[in-house]
Amino acid sequence: MKGFGKGLAVVLLGASLLAACGTKTRVSKQQTGSDKQEQASSSSSVDEAKKKEEQAKLEKEAYASVFSDYELMLQVAKTDGAVYEKVGKILPNLKHPINSWVVESLLATPSNQRYALYDVDGNGTKELLTASISDNQSIFVTGIYYQKQGQPTLLAQGFVAGNGGARSSFNLYKDGTVLSIGWSSGTGDGIGLLYQLSKDGGEAQKIEEQDFRVVGSDASAVFGKSSDLKIDVDSLEWQMFDQLETPSEAEKSSSAQGILPEELSNLAGTWTGQVSRASETASIKMTISPDGQVTSDVNGYSSSSRFEGVEEVGPNTYRYVTSPGSYSSALTPSLGVGGVGVKYDYGFKLEGNQLTILIWEARSDVAFDYTKPMSSSVVLTK
Structure with missing residues (x-):
């Protein structure tokens, strides 16, 4: 009986080992199949990405x-x-x-x-x-x-x-x-x-x-x-666009410092207001950055301008310093000007949290009188 018991134990142990080995083999096969599926899925994703890239290029x-x-x-x-x-x-x-x-x-x-x-x-x-x-x-x-x-x-x-x-x-x-x-x-x-x-x-x-x-x-x-x-x-x-480069850290730092003098630091920010023209009301939002970038929105229509500095021309009154022929629409939101034989200059009057948009007009051969801005001004507040 003892011998039979030992033999049975050996047989059972051998069967257990075979079963275990068989189980391991099956698991191994399942993992291999899963790996193949993952590889196929990864390859498919790469192919799909390439197709999208090629389509976008075309x-x-x-x-x-x-x-x-x-x-x-x-x-x-x-x-x-x-x-x-x-x-x-x-x-x-x-x-x-x-x-x-x-x-x-x-x-x-x-x-x-x-x-x-x-x-x-x-x-x-x-x-x-x-x-x-x-x-x-x-x-x-x-x-x-x-x-x-x-x-x-x-x-x-x-x-x-x-x-x-x-x-x-x-x-x-x-x-x-x-x-x-x-x-x-x-x-x-x-x-x-x-x-x-x-x-x-x-x-x-x-x-x-x-x-x-x-x-x-x-x-x-x-x-x-x-x-x-x-x-x-x-x-x-x-x-x-491809031609637009990301600004360097030095450029970002320079831009952040801005071009506004300390006494005009309050000019930077977002100004809002309304103005009536021809029985219609226009809602205005004007955002001025310290680096001279200006974005204006009038009833949902946006425009952008840039100034290089400001020059004081009267008490709390300044003109924008801009490049000749520069785009000025955002500096004078909702104020349209034009004419033959005349010229214009643009600026503002800053009093606390009130910003008055100003335009000066003069004949082409006459200097501007900065004490007499055009009457059609716009007043914005922060």
Whole structure:
């Protein structure tokens, strides 16, 4: 019996070892299969990422001539010289002519320029949108390009004139329509053109045109478009142009120090207010950075400017020091000026938390009288 017990024990032990080995073998096989699945999944993810990258490259290459224009403008923006001289270098060399105010805005704030590729009409071919982004990350779209028979074509633009009061913007809708609006800030009157993008890649068709009072109106409603049909451009995937470099730490430090004298440190910040023009009320938000960057928003329409310093011209009164021909719209939000044989200078009066926007006007051959600003001033508060 003892011998039998030992033999049984050996048999049972051997069976246990075999069972254990068999179990280990099966587990090992399962792990190997799992590894293969992970490798296959990883390989699939890499392939998918490559496909997306290649697709994005092709979509961008379809608008190569437009990107070439922006490369030119951003390169010129880095050079020395007056803004009007830079504009003169750019406009004759653009493959796709654009409004000079769009160019001036870009030159004033090159680092704010962005682009997005988005299929507005859902036909599988993306349109190219260009825009300027403000400090609060809101988007002002400056252009929409579409493919007309395989060629990039400019359809609509957005800009705020530095003087003269001309304004332009456009809305995008989910049904593939684009509403281009142009108006005068002085009268508030303008014209709207509604276009339909072509599903087959042909020319966009103008389907409606109306003269209407733009200021104070819901342009979408005027053209029978519901608010939920409008594309939210702020939510699109906006990207930086390749030519825009990340500022160095030294540049960031220099920018943070600013150009404002200590007694005007209160000028930096966000100022708000309202002004009535032609029985309409405009809501204004003006943000001034210590480095001289100015962004203004008037009823949702943004503009940007830059000043290089300030000069005191009276008690608590200063003029902006800017480059000749620089873009000045953001310095004088809601105040449109223009004329033949006259010149303008821009500034402000700062009294505590009250900022009065000032414009001085003089004949081209006469010096400015800084004791007599134009009467149409704007008062903002912090």
